[in-house]
Amino acid sequence: MSNIFIPNPKEAESIHIIREVAAQFEKPVLLFSGGKDSITLVRLAQKAFYPARIPFPLLHIDTGHNFPETIEFRDQLVAELGLELIVRNVQDAIDQGKVREEKGRYSSRNTLQTTTLLDAIEEFKFDACIGGARRDEEKARAKERIFSVRDDFGQWDEKNQRPELFDMLNGRIHQGQNVRVFPISNWTELDVWEYIKTEKIKIPSIYFAHKREVFMRDGMIWTANEHVYREQHEQVLEEMVRFRTVGDMTCTAAVFSQAETLDAVVEEIRASTISERGARIDDKRSESAMENRKKVGYF
Amino acid sequence: MTDNRKLIKIATAGSVDDGKSTLIGRLLYDTNxxxxDKIEAIQRNSKQKGFDYLDFSLATDGLVAEREQGITIDVAHIYFSTEKANYIIADTPGHVEYTRNMVTGASTSQVAIILIDARKGVIEQTYRHFFINNLLRVSHIVVAINKMDLVEYDEETYLKIKEDFEVLIKKSNYTSDQISFIPVSALNGDNIAQKSEKMSWYVGNSLLDHLEVLEPSDLQESTAARFAVxxxxxxxxxxxxxFRGFSGKLHGGRLAVGDDITVLPSFTQSRIKTxxxxxxxxxxxxxxxxxTxxxxxxxxxxxxDMLVKSDELPTSEKQLSAIICQVNRKPLTVGSKLILQHGVNSVLAKVDSIESVIHTDFSGEEATEKLSLNDIGKVNFRLSKPIHFDSYVNNKNNxxxxxxxxxxxxxxxxxxxx
Structure with a gap:
């Protein structure tokens, strides 16, 4: 009986991209947030180089405001797969006076990550940073190249991008420049979830419905704990919720959910009428919030 | 992945006001x-601008500059799916000066949607869009004759445009079964996802139904196997x-365990073990x-290096004739030395001669010294080492x-x- 390999076109494209990174760059790194997209990247990288190990480290920019479940998951994954993990902390940049902590009602360390990321790139001389951004997430990301060249200041020049033709990737850069690489550019949120399901990939527990202390603000469900600014009248409730994206606690809102299994989560997303980043408080700042952050070197 | 729905990659082309973004927005809206939150944003923005309809172009025009000018200036990628297929649309700008973006979008697409404004008919831009699709051999073309609502859904108008377009087909490499004509109103959703009641004279499928019945075999070339390491x-x-495994992406044809292969450029022979x-x-x-x-x-x-079946060797040459599309402001001139990247392999190339610049309106070509941004022309190269290629017609990637x-x-x- 003939055993024929039938490719999944999106997976095949991602693996092609990840292999190009390993071949074209001296010091690549995989930006790992502990979210489902970067977990998917790890699986794709595993497949790309099997039976060899993933030939680059993971970099986590820790805001100090991550969900503890994410950090626990991260450490388990790294131990299980024998990966190299580098962690750099936003707290250090704050302590060194490089960035100032935001205050008040919508304060978040989300934008502060950029400084720590750029410092880490410089410290380790990373020339390629692999990220889990997808074009379907947000409309400025829809324009992003797969190999996106950044200047010495980490900036994105969106009007002057290299055209990407067929599947040829040009990662040639000058000293000081680096490339952000997005292997799952062409995946949708549902593609990622279906992949996690078929591949039986483990993900942090906060993606599943659980009881959590939350409060309501602007029609969104915020996590109630010491890192999230809360006014006195904002009442803390215990609700069944889950998270659709996993970012900083201060910028990731939860959704009401009873989906306790992967099947239920996938079904819920299929039926959902709110986009994934609809629960991202950081995108609500303005219509061009994402584009503006990307220009200065955000993920 | 268990998802065995077909993946259809589409490029859209059209002039500034042909309603391309509106058409895509409508496709997204009609396929749920x-x-x-996105629909609410569209409603909010449309109201702000004082429109009495929903401006679906706001769903796709991502960059600030585009929102300000109300035009698309870079390739944007849009995703949607139905029960039968997953779709990726590369939305490319329609200005003359953005030919390079259209070439980029078309390079990864199997289907092209060319929009024509029913009031204007076939114009110079249509020639250019069709020319590029013809050059890149995009497998299937849908000519969407849009804004039918503004010509009172008139069949004669549709037939006249179709007739004009058929003149172009004769000048191209396409056969008529690779090209379909659909009268639509993107704004009102006529013949986009549902068949329009206002154009009962039209017997074909709606745009979406048309895409749904395309078979992957209609859209994929099948030639010799090329495996670049x-x-x-x-x-x-x-x-x-x-363990020494050679990883890469297979293009063109199949490879099987036991196949006799030749490694290029060394021409060493071996057999596939696993x-x-x-x-x-x-x-x-x-x-x-x-x-691997x-x-x-x-x-x-x-x-x-490239692995190929020993009885299907590609051409190995240090001289190369090609059609070039210039995608950068720096012009290509005779004597220029550049890096030539062929798949994952790179060599040095020198421009030996530039034969001509080709008019993208099918009106012929003329002699030139250089190719400027968005020019398409015939160029001869000399390479530092041979590359192992097929003609574009036979294998797009190689x-x-x-x-x-x-x-x-x-x-x-x-x-x-x-």
Missing amino acids: SLTT QYVIRPKTSSYHD IEFFDQEYDEALPGSSV ITLEDEVNVSRG GSFILIDEATLDTVSVGFIN
């Missing part, structure tokens, strides 16, 4: 691909001490597979290349080998 996998662990993907072994791999291959013999293979400027390192041209 827009989420409530991207990365050599050497685990150097005790359990895989002698085809592997992650922790599984397979007997055979289909085109489009990113797999091991060989029976210990042969020297490195990145950029018949195309990019040129990279040695100083700026930017991608400045794309080439299609004759």
Whole structure:
């Protein structure tokens, strides 16, 4: 009986991209947030180089405001797969006076990550940073190249991008420049979830419905704990919720959910009428919030 | 992945006001691909601008400059799916000066939607869009005759445009079964996802139904197998001490265990021992597979080398004639030295001569000294080492290349080998 390999076109494209990174760059790194997209990247990288190990480290920019479940998951994954993990902390940049902590009602360390990321790139001389951004997430990301060249200041020049033709990737850069690489550019949120399901990939527990202390603000469900600014009248409730994206606690809102299994989560997303980043408080700042952050070197 | 729905990649082309973004927005809306928050944003924006309809173009025009000018200036990628297929649309700008973006979008697409404003008919822009699709051999073309609502859904108008377009088809490499005509109103949703009641004279499918019935076999070339080695996998662990796997993406045809292969450029012969993907072994791999291959013999293979079946050798030459599209402001001139990237392999190339610049309106060509941004022309090259290619017509991936400027390192041209 003939055993024929039938490719999944999106997976095949991602693996092609990840292999190009390993071949074209001296010091690549995989930006790992502990979210489902970067977990998917790890699986794709595993497949790309099997039976060899993933030939680059993971970099986590820790805001100090991550969900503890994410950090626990991260450490388990790294131990299980024998990966190299580098962690750099936003707290250090704050302590060194490089960035100032935001205050008040919508304060978040989300934008502060950029400084720590750029410092880490410089410290380790990373020339390629692999990220889990997808074009379907947000409309400025829809324009992003797969190999996106950044200047010495980490900036994105969106009007002057290299055209990407067929599947040829040009990662040639000058000293000081680096490339952000997005292997799952062409995946949708549902593609990622279906992949996690078929591949039986483990993900942090906060993606599943659980009881959590939350409060309501602007029609969104915020996590109630010491890192999230809360006014006195904002009442803390215990609700069944889950998270659709996993970012900083201060910028990731939860959704009401009873989906306790992967099947239920996938079904819920299929039926959902709110986009994934609809629960991202950081995108609500303005219509061009994402584009503006990307220009200065955000993920 | 268990998702065995077909993946259809579409490029859209049209002039500034043909309503391209509106058409895409409508496709998304009618396939329930827009989420409530996005629809609300569209409603808010449309109201702000004082429109009495929903401006779906706001769903796709992503950059600030585009929102300000109300036009699309860069390729945007849009995703939607139905029960039958997953779709990726590369939305490309329609200005003359953005030919390069159209070429980029078309390079990864199997279907092109060319929009024509029913009030204006076939115009110079239509010629250009069709010309580029013809040059890149995009497998299937849908000519969407839009704004039918503004010509009172008149059949005569539709037929006249179709007739004008058919004159162009005769000048191209297309056969008429590769091209379909659909009268639509993107604004009102006529013949987009549902058949329009206002155009009962039209007997064909709606745009979406038309895309749904396209078969992958209509859209994929099947030729010789080309496996360019991207990365050599050497685990150097005790359990895989002698493992040397050649990883890459297979294009054009199938490869199977036991196939006699030739390694290029060394012309060493061997046989395929295993085809592997992650922790599984397979007997055979289909085109489009990113797999790892091991060989029976210990042969020297490195990145950029190509594995092919020994009875299907490509052309190996140091001289090259190609059609070039210039995608950078820096012009291409005779004597220029550049990096030529062919798949994952790179060599140095020198422009020997530029024969002509080709008019993209099918009106012929003329002699030239240089190719400027968005020019398409015939160029001859000399290479530092031979490359192993097919003609673009026979194998898109192995018949195309990019040129990279040695100083700026930017991608400045794309080439299609004759």
